[in-house]
Amino acid sequence: MVTKAQVREALKRVIDPEIGINIVDLGLIYDVKVENDVAHVCMTLTVPGCPLANMLTQQAEKAVRAVEGIKDVKLELTWDPPWNPKMMSEDAKRKLGWSE
Numbered sequence: 597m598v599t600k601a602q603v604r605e606a607l608k609r610v611i612d613p614e615i616g617i618n619i620v621d622l623g624l625i626y627d628v629k630v631e632n633d634v635a636h637v638c639m640t641l642t643v644p645g646c647p648l649a650n651m652l653t654q655q656a657e658k659a660v661r662a663v664e665g666i667k668d669v670k671l672e673l674t675w676d677p678p679w680n681p682k683m684m685s686e687d688a689k690r691k692l693g694w695s696e
Contacts, residue, residue: 598665600628603635606659610652612642617691619656623683626674633667635660640679649673 607625608618619625619639627638637660641649653671660669681694 598630598633598635598663600630602663603628603630603637603660603666606663607637607656609659610655612648612652614648615642615692617684617688619652621685621688623679623685623688624652630666633665634670635663635666635668636670636672638672638674640674642679644675 604620604625607628608620610619611617612619612622612624615622622642624641625637625639627636629636637656639653639656641652646652653673657669657671660666660671681689684692684694
């Protein structure tokens, strides 16, 4: 059985090309569920008009589909709550020079 951790790990392979940080550490992944070999991923983007929206969501779906045991992916893009830099991991903040 596929775990949420495996799906999140796969999503770490998706790098935001403008920022150079993976979408998990950026805080763009709000929720992951796996039910009956179907991964449900709720994610956001840094801004609603993100020019890379299609590319990032397609890459996220492709990364999850590559997880052995996943038969389908349901990806939901949400803007609530809106993303903000506080959602980033401490590692991502350090890489960007934002840690305190």
